[in-house]
Amino acid sequence: MTASPAPDAREAERAFRPRAARATSVGDLAAAAAERGVRCDVAGTASARVTGVCMDSRAALPGDLYAAVPGANRHGADFSAQAAAAGATAILTDAGGLDRARSAGLPVLVVDSVRDAVGELAALVYGTDDAAPRLFGVTGTNGKTTTTYFIRSLLRALGETTGLIGTIEIVAGDTRIPSVLTTPEAPQLHALLARMRESGVGAAAMEVSSHSIDYRRVAGLRFAVSGFTNLTQDHLDLHGGMDEYFHAKARLFEAGRSRRAVVTVDDAWGRRMAAASGAETWTLATADAPDEGSADWRVRGIGADGLGHRFELHGPDGAILRARTGLPGLFNVSNAALAVLMVHAGGAGLGDLQAALDAADPLTVSVPGRMQVVCERPAGIVDFAHNPDALERAIDAVRGAHPDARVIVVFGATGQRDATKRPVMGAVAARRADVVIVTDDDPHDEEPAGIRAAVLRGAADAIAAEGLSSTVVEEHPRARAIAAAAAIARPEDTVLVAGRGHEVWQEVRGVNLPLDDRVELRDALAARGFATIADPSDSAAGGARE
Template sequence: MGTDQQEAERPFRPAHQEPVALAEIAAAAGMIVDDVAGVAVTGVCLDSRAVLPGDLYVALPGARVHGARFSAQAAANGAAAILTDDAGAVLAAEAGLPVLRTTAVRPVIGAVAARVYGTRAEAPALFGVTGTNGKTTTTYFLRSLLRALGHQTGLIGTIEIVAGTTPIPSVLTTPEAPQLHALMARMRESGITAAAMEVSSHSLDFERVAGLMYLVAGFTNLTQDHLDLHGTMEDYFASKAGLFNAATSRHAVVTVDDEWGARLAAERRAAGAPTLSLATAGGTDADWRVENVRPDGLGHAFDLHGPDGATLRAGTGLPGLFNVSNAALAVVMLAASGVEIPTLQEALEAGDPLTVEVPGRMQVIATRPAAVVDFAHNADALERAIDAVRPASGDGRVIVVFGATGDRDATKRPIMGAVAARHGDVVVVTDDDPHGEEASGIRAAVIAGARDAVRAEGLAAEVVESAPRADAIAEAVRLARPQDTILIAGRGHETVQEIAGVDHALDDRVELRRALADAGYDVLVPERIESGTTPDQFRGPSPEGVKSS
């Protein structure tokens, strides 16, 4: 019987995998080895506990212990060979398996996994999206459009990984390279022709997407986030730019609404790689431009004008102008992939594919008061989310509940507090995921930023502190009037809150529904988008009084 780790690994694997000679793998990664005649592998794995029979076990050096120390366990689970560095080779020798040796392991994992699983860009065609905000929603838009174009689709992202209609469990925003390549092989085996993938800066820095070739890479925007990992915005940009190397993506669509996007598009073009620029905020010269944005129900309709007089009419039912940007990026990425403009227009008009429910992204829970849950967890996203749900009626307020994550970039905490005070009417500061930090200290930094902005700028916002988070959500409902809007920001689809190393069940959507129901308000029935569901089945009523622009 396999271990829990093995059972977690199996869903990524294709059902049938032809053995690949170890000598071929060594050649693909630029390694020379002796005495491997007749040795072949059928998989690649980084976790000794998850190794399946026939795998190549990749033993990485760790912060505290080298992965090669677990070579015996990998051998016991059926590993056929081990790939490691010079230090690991000494430790791995006792396992009695053939050892591939390289000076740096992580840079070769992608090439090795690609050779084992036969990964290629055409099957499935990969659409990768990176940037600070909007990645998740853009990938959902892409998947919906691809379905409208007749593709069998896959999705790899923060919320879920899906191969067709089969969910794949994962604890990482982007799985490790061997899992990704195995997943591509599984998708190809099951007839999936196109997949949309979120590509995080972490996955690029740690080379989790190495060896993949994206048919089209898309860029949303770049704002302050993850500086605890990257240190500076310059380094953060350099990480994101890694997706746009000519060796990684065949085509690119870059939103040039900010300076980082403009720079990225210029640098890729200078390298001679096919690139389309997209302007969604006006005032910027670009290959494709969003124009004539107009309210349409809860969302917006808009036009896209491209090269050689190309025009597309589109619209999304999701609130916020930022979702116009996300939708436009998805559309232009498909144009960049080679879809003819008339065919793309036909898909846009068939079934409203850009109106999809994205769990925890501008997800409407109730209509009076309007109540919305969103993942906004940095200053730029928070500002956009608050403005997106601002009630059209003059006497309606926005009550925003949010916090900041512990053990992450502390400099953005007072900035987020100030943004909430400038754009919201009632600011309820609570806990996000404190992790190992003292929660009260995190709240204090956010509150200080909010109250400093109130004093310095003469703002009218009321700033309230409330914890734990479920109590803060209930407090927001207590403060709300029917004409107000409640925005619960920062956690979106997440269902677990980590406090001092302990996971606690917490879903903002569940808590908000409960608090609203307890207060006597009607709530919308929670729904999920499944394959074949039509837009009318999941759109639901528009929140009364929520401004569309």
């Protein structure tokens, strides 16, 4: 059992940076920041030149503006000397950090809030704006990753050089950069966009989490098009309640941040998001919409096509787009429809879009750990579903047509996260699946048995109250639970391993243990003599969850 390797901080930071550095004087930077509404005072010489921005003193590179952010226990200004020794040429801090920053002997830019200011200053240093590359941002509880993969695939089918910023990987042109968070810090994002521009990237698709909005990681970015998938219970440990969670997401659609928006209005949260949007907004009703008549665009004519579906998008003035996705589940029809409309809102004409959809089948792109099939008979599927709504949709999506087919689901709940969803997920699994195997997800520093007990309690309560016939068992560790599912699977059954998707490390009490659900499920089914599907992308990327 070994921990995942941690990259050198400076090496990881350098991976985001453009090859050619622009130099900006501290004085010019302060003046330009003021024009953007950021009050910025200079303490010390204004002639020092800045070529980059960094928020981690351990990762500072020569020429950097070190952004010293106040923390819960220490102020970032305490590490100013370390940043200076690494070659930083100036420090950005607030009034509370000014004296400590000055002790490093570098000029200091003083702002009211470092987190509020650092994105705009990074945009100035790296010369990023909303023109190159065009940014397509996707937010919502579920579907962000798949939608960004669809967008990127469709843009490539239209002949664009593309980028991708997300949970699984970051891609700048043909270069892959390991993803540490769903969204990197603001200075890294601006550096990355400058690097993409150097590589000729014309458009990039990006996941935008509520964390990234709350923590100002997307500050200073201007999105050509932003899209909204859905809003269901998740991350309430951070936001406190659904209203707060909604307002975090809604900030992506402010007029100064997004030029256009495409909002899925399948429920009250989507309709509320469309009403709150300050951008030019198109509304989309998809497979689950109870009243599609009021939406600008509507999904119609859904029909099964292999594991996936064909569908039509009907819009204003009789416009129709015909598309298909090979990914299972009606929720992937919703994700695909959103991707198509976002690319259209970004400037692609209807004729060009239809030609690309017909010629390249771009909405059948493989997304690691998202409805990923590792065996066809029995169906062995790995998905990232880690909240009640996603779990319900995933189980429904994989249920086979054979009258004797069973769905066997293996899942757990994450430690040190929203505990209220644990019994809810147990109840969902008991209602939707035939066999439920409750195991561990990422316990983090929490006792795994307590997490499992909460999930099991929800399942047991639902069975008792509703007279359900599902079987619920507890098995751990996770690899043994997956093997147990494979051991009882018949050819007509489906085994769904949910919750971790593409992740290749399981965190238990501060130690990252190697664990890939795709590999475990494939090996367990192969050991029983079933023919499995190899995928070279397995274990290639294991980004962190937010």
